[in-house]
Amino acid sequence: MKLLDKTKTLVCLSGGQDSVTCLMEAAQTGGGTYAVSFNYGQRHSIELDCAAQAAKILKTAGYYALDIPALRQIGGSALLTGGDLNERRDGLPASFVPGRNAIFLAQAAALAYQLNCGRLVTGVSETDYSGYPDCREYTIKFLEAALNAAMETDLEIAAPLMRKTKAETWTMAYQYRVPPFDRADKQYGAELIREHTHTCYRGDRTVRHDWGYGCGECPACLLRRRGYAEFIGALK
Numbered sequence: 001m002k003l004l005d006k007t008k009t010l011v012c013l014s015g016g017q018d019s020v021t022c023l024m025e026a027a028q029t030g031g032g033t034y035a036v037s038f039n040y041g042q043r044h045s046i047e048l049d050c051a052a053q054a055a056k057i058l059k060t061a062g063y064y065a066l067d068i069p070a071l072r073q074i075g076g077s078a079l080l081t082g083g084d085l086n087e088r089r090d091g092l093p094a095s096f097v098p099g100r101n102a103i104f105l106a107q108a109a110a111l112a113y114q115l116n117c118g119r120l121v122t123g124v125s126e127t128d129y130s131g132y133p134d135c136r137e138y139t140i141k142f143l144e145a146a147l148n149a150a151m152e153t154d155l156e157i158a159a160p161l162m163r164k165t166k167a168e169t170w171t172m173a174y175q176y177r178v179p180p181f182d183r184a185d186k187q188y189g190a191e192l193i194r195e196h197t198h199t200c201y202r203g204d205r206t207v208r209h210d211w212g213y214g215c216g217e218c219p220a221c222l223l224r225r226r227g228y229a230e231f232i233g234a235l236k
């Protein structure tokens, strides 16, 4: 059995609000922090640009961008093939990519093995989302058990945002003082989220709102916008 180094963390980094908040949290711990992103043919590359930028700002020990073209070949999601993102199919949002998190976590676990990271962090949450089954706690627990069995390791898969709302995730970012985002007037780490993360399904970065860039109307923007409003309301 390979005993992995528990002080070293690998964060799955999509470039969205949740995963960048997880990276900020991991960067506070002092052990080696690494980040991995996946290029799977998503509609736009803005998220990946944000991920690379956040990894650089947070001084990660290593940043990896892995190509997973098979997801696009398989298709079936409005995120990959176009179509109405507000639709629902088989009781799930049209943006659902079947198998995505299972595939990502398997790849990330293999990378964690190579980097000797004992902790793998994913930003999934079952609180706010529209019920993606691969964001639920039991899925993550089963994947952790399966991957450890497959590699003979003691890897921990942590999901620190599992029970957090979007407003609570904004509050987490607000607590971090990461240079140059250590200014009270910019709301500390919340400014890093605003400036260097991307959530909008349409890839719209033409307007900067107080909650960040985006069209303000797609399901991802709505969730982020409402979470920010709740966070600001609680601050006052």
Ligand SMILES: [Zn+2]
Binding pocket: 199, 200, 201, 202, 203, 204, 214, 215, 216, 217, 218, 219, 220, 221, 222
């Ligand atoms: Zn949007």
